[in-house]
Amino acid sequence: MLLLAIAKHPPPFHNRHKLLCSKEIQQSKDMHKFSRRTQDILRTLVERYIRDGQPVGSQAIVRDLPFSVSAATVRNIMAELEGQGLIRSPHTSAGRVPTALGYRMFVDSLVTWSPMQDRDVSRVRKVLGPDKSSKELVESASRMLSELTSMAGIVLTPRQERAVLRQVEFLPLQGNRALVILVLNDKEVQNRIIQMPRTFSEAELQEAAHYLNQRYAGVDLLVARQRILGDMRDDKSNMDMLMSAALDVAAEAASPGPESGQCVVSGETNLLPIASEQGVDRLRELFEAFQQKKDLLSLMDGCLNADGVQIFIGQEAGFQVLEDCSVITAPYTADNGLVGVLAVIGPTRMPYQRVVPMVDLTAKILGAALKSEE
Known part of the structure; x- marks a missing residue:
């Protein structure tokens, strides 16, 4: 049996009482x-x-x-x-x-904390297996939190300290859009849709990708972006139209993508009971917050460097839309520098004694799975 060691008093978050007199x-x-x-x-x-x-x-x-x-x-x-x-x-x-x-x-x-049952621990370990990619692990963790708690499960995706560009490919889409396929580090693949300055043929995009791979493969993505912008500024007058446009496209493709530091949300509909208690308008505001994710990102960003589980009750979260909710967060880490946060959002009337250990242990298992993925 896996014993869950969790402090009786969760570590305080420095802003959690900021709205209390x-x-x-x-x-x-x-x-x-x-x-x-x-x-x-x-x-x-x-x-x-x-x-x-x-x-x-x-x-x-x-x-x-x-x-x-x-x-x-x-x-x-x-x-x-x-x-x-x-x-x-x-x-x-x-x-x-x-x-x-x-x-x-x-x-x-x-409160007296209730360790997770053995069958739930085994289920989390099975779902968050080391055979999954980081993207799959994050999505699975969000769904698992939602299913275990019957609330909304949220995971802030890992932030990578270093992403090395291995290869870039372009595929033409309708209009002036293109699908950019970025291969980063050893096996991470990111897909992005970008707007191009004009319509490019498939042959032109292949030639542009070949040019970029020759010049920037093996370079940190952010460094590559800086070099691309520098090349555009210094050498644009000497480039033909295709290479100039390729650098424009590459600069856009090398921008921080949606896979970096974004929220994956599951189980929003589990919060429907809030409508009966607080009214449909409050539920609508909450769903809009899930769609926009700005407030959620701000709250979870503040927990990245927190020491263990954090508990926000009502107005302690600092956002009006969450004043009828409680938010339980826990950071997860891996040796390669990946850092993220996972959370559960539910009504203030939540079974804290069960939910807090679930969030805590799921964060630990997710971190271990990401470490194994290296």
């Missing part, structure tokens, strides 16, 4: 000042709400507590917790639900 920050650090009974009542309320999705009343808490206490005492403690901003009443019923601050206190101080 100083009073709330202090409250989130003061859980140890509450009695053990108060902590148990808050833990029981949060766990039951996560499980059932219904406001939790005092009688339900009494039934779930491991010790004997009266419903009146529980109601008094719930009133204290509500005064501290840890729980709230969603309507006039007697039940209470956790606030974002209540979830934060639960995650930081009260």
Whole structure:
């Protein structure tokens, strides 16, 4: 059995409390000042709400507590917790639900992490096998996270410190477009569609590819781009029209591509229950964020150098569209300098005790698979 070693208190992210006022920050650090009974009542309320999705009343808490206490005492403690901003009443019923601050206190101080089951560990290892390319591994990891958690799984693709150009080929498409096939490093292949200054025949594109392969094969991609731009600036007057256009095309092809530092998202439809809780408009905003990915990239970029699992609850993510969600992230690394981040996005009412270990272990297995791929 693979044992998952994960700290009881996930390492803090330096901006995760940036939208909480100083009073709330202090409250989130003061859980140890509450009695053990108060902590148990808050833990029981949060766990039951996560499980059932219904406001939790005092009688339900009494039934779930491991010790004997009266419903009146529980109601008094719930009133204290509500005064501290840890729980709230969603309507006039007697039940209470956790606030974002209540979830934060639960995650930081009260949760008991649940290691992944053996069958799930074996499944992740099988899906993220070393026989896959880095692109396939990233896509598989995103789908796996979504399937295991029933939420949205996101993987920020690896960022390569060095990409050496081995070969470039051009294929004509309709209009002034061309498919550029770049072979990088030992076996990575990237396909890009670019707009050309004019329509080129297949023979012209083959001649241009031959010219570029002769001059720039074996050169770092970014260095090759700089040399191409330099050649265009210095020698353009001495080039024929074809070679001049070829350099134009090559400069565009050597630009950072969509495979570098982009988000692969799976399972967006798993967030449909948010529509019933927060309204269709909020769900539409969330789906638009998944399509544009700008905010997701910004959030995950900030986690690239983080130390282990990071947990963002509600407004802690720093983006309005995610204020009703929680985001669990973990970086993954490999010896060749590849660094990325994977994440799960779901409602704040997520089973943190299960999801956090899943994200943590999947990141480790993905990193190991990328290392084996070298």
